[in-house]
Amino acid sequence: MARQRTLTEGSDASDHYKSINERPVDDISLEFFYRPHTITTMVICIVGLTYTAFTRDESVDWHSNIYTGLVGVLVFFMIISILTLPNGPFIRPHPALWRCVLGLSIIYLLTLQFLLHQDYNTIRAVILWFDPSMVNYTVNSEKEYGTNCWDVSTERLWGHVDWFAFGHYWGWGMKALVIRHYGILWSISIMWELTEMVFGHLLPNFYECWWDNLILDVLLCNGLGIFTGMQVCKFLEMREYKWESIKNIGSAKGKFKRALLQFTPESWTHVRWLDPNSSFMRLVAITQFMLIWQVVELNTFFIKHIFPMPAEHPICVTRILMTGLIAAPTIRQYYTYVTDPQCKRLGTQCWVFFMITFSELILVIKFGLDLFSHTQLSMMGLWLVLIVAVSCAGVWVSHVIYRWRHQAPCLPDQEDTLTPEKVSRFLSEVDTGAAPSPRVQRTPTKKSGGGPRKRAVKLPP
DSSP states (O other), X not given: OOOOOBOOTTTTXXXXXXXXXXXXXXXXXXXXXXXXXXXXXXXXXXXXXXXXXXXXXXXXXXXXXXXXXXXXXXXXXXXXXXXXXXXXXXXXXXXXXXXHHHHHHHHHHHHHHHHHTSOHHHHHHHHHHXXXXXXXXXXXXXXXXXXXXXXXXXXXXXXXOSHHHHHHHHHHHHHHHHHOOHHHHHHHHHHHHHHHHHGGGTOGGGOBOXXXXXXXXXXXXXXXXXXXXXXXHHHHHXXXXXXXXXXXXXXXXXXXXXXXXXXSOSOOOOOOSSOTXXXXXXXXXXXXXXXXXXXXXXXXXXXXXXXXXXXXXHHHHHHHHHHHHHHHHHHHHHHHHHHOTTOOSOOHHHHHHHHHHHHHHHHHXXXXXXXXXXXXXXXXXXXXXXXXXXXXXXXXHHHHHHHHHTOOOXXXXXXXXXXXXXXXXXHHHHHHTSSOOOEEEOOOXXXXXXXXXOOEEEOOO
């Protein structure tokens, strides 16, 4: 006998604001993992806090005291996030994960607000406190990519295939999973290479050889990443989502497989960023999306340039990974907001992400005034024009490809097609005697069980 499965309140929510900001969990089969457990959590927190407060020796190292205090703040904020924050648009593997992601983004946003009110030396001292090895690091020690561009050899090409190349491939694969549109993905990819050219006079690390930009970045790393991600999207879109409760599975192997499938999407929604019936505001929304994306990427490089750190530094890597996690629900909420006329509000995660982006931008501008004093205004104007132009070109190319792929199929020969006009003309000819009337041939048939005789009607050709 199958066990009864329960539904949470609001499980009939459609794809509007509630479904992207507080998506309900349908088909709960293990109720234990979806109950709040507030009293139990509070008791565990009190016991753990008491043990930590009375067993640590605070007189050994004040650095350790600060680390422990920061970890305690982070842990308790994550617990509060799980108990109070909304689920967001995703519920797999568990809503608690995405509540923690929202909580992390809020902590990062609050950290940025604190840093905005400090001076440069204070922020630099905080970085050195976390990693004293950065005291002698300078941006001049970074690898240069734009020298001797016409000296092309197999060894040099292989030398550029470093972990950054794999990061490009993996990153664009993840972007494809959340954006799910070839036109927008290729537009952002091409626009980012143009952005590197425009901002090269401020960040020398942006200068790359033509074959590095065109072949290694756009075609190989970005292109393969986009293709891989879109193929995964195609597979997930065609997959049938019919979930069975783990309680109803008898074998241990089946239970283990069902537990692993919990880390896959619960469903997969087909997206349509460029609806042919949409208004001009859809193009504005796409352009705005591309602009914000470019700013997010630029913040990454300006932060590590103004506060000198290598790209592989834990602070930079943690920020990139956290941005990727935050971007997944953000893009889903932004997509619903710009495509669903019944969604009147921006999702919470999307709002926080936008505030993080502009807070980072303000931080970069505030402490990079000396760097930005060398900005060429003509290049900035060109950059804005390029964003609009690439957005429009991406939309136009996507529209052309869509019409080409969905053009009307070729109709068969009209001579062999039966149309209403031909039927009407034939009936009128029959009424006027111009055409032979149907002949009814009465064919006697053997009676079966005393039933009526059947008549065979033969129509003219």
